[in-house]
Amino acid sequence: MNHTVQTVFSPVNSGQPPSYEMLKEEHEVAVLGAPHNSAPPTSTVIHIRSETSVPDHVVWSLFNTLFMNTCCLGFIAFAYSVKSRDRKMVGDLTGAQAYASTAKCLNIWALILGILMTILLIVVPVLIFQAHR
Numbered sequence: 001m002n003h004t005v006q007t008v009f010s011p012v013n014s015g016q017p018p019s020y021e022m023l024k025e026e027h028e029v030a031v032l033g034a035p036h037n038s039a040p041p042t043s044t045v046i047h048i049r050s051e052t053s054v055p056d057h058v059v060w061s062l063f064n065t066l067f068m069n070t071c072c073l074g075f076i077a078f079a080y081s082v083k084s085r086d087r088k089m090v091g092d093l094t095g096a097q098a099y100a101s102t103a104k105c106l107n108i109w110a111l112i113l114g115i116l117m118t119i120l121l122i123v124v125p126v127l128i129f130q131a132h133r
Helices: 024-032 058-067 070-090 093-131
Strands: 005-007 021-023
Touching: 058 070, 058 093, 070 093
Parallel strands: none
Antiparallel strands: 005 021
16 A cells, blocks of 8 residues: 655644644545545444453362262262363363363262261261160
């Protein structure tokens, strides 16, 4: 694109700083006026998220794996949590959310079953012991 530079001198009393260089297109717009277009100007807005937080539940899964690994749900949840973290590192937020959702569901079930198993392991022997006395 070839631009020709023209020197334009503005009057001293205009109150604005002087503009010494004007592109050829700017000069044509100044002389001829703005284009007469009946269509409204359009704009495009792009939303760029700086950081989207997708919880991967790795710590919760590790806790369930070590302490409440009922039916190996804690270990499976840990595997899904690691997959979620990998997807997040690659930039696949949809995949990371899907794996994190599965890990969360598995963690909830592992926690519920682990608590129920702990309660049953305490209550049942106590009841059996009281029945034999």
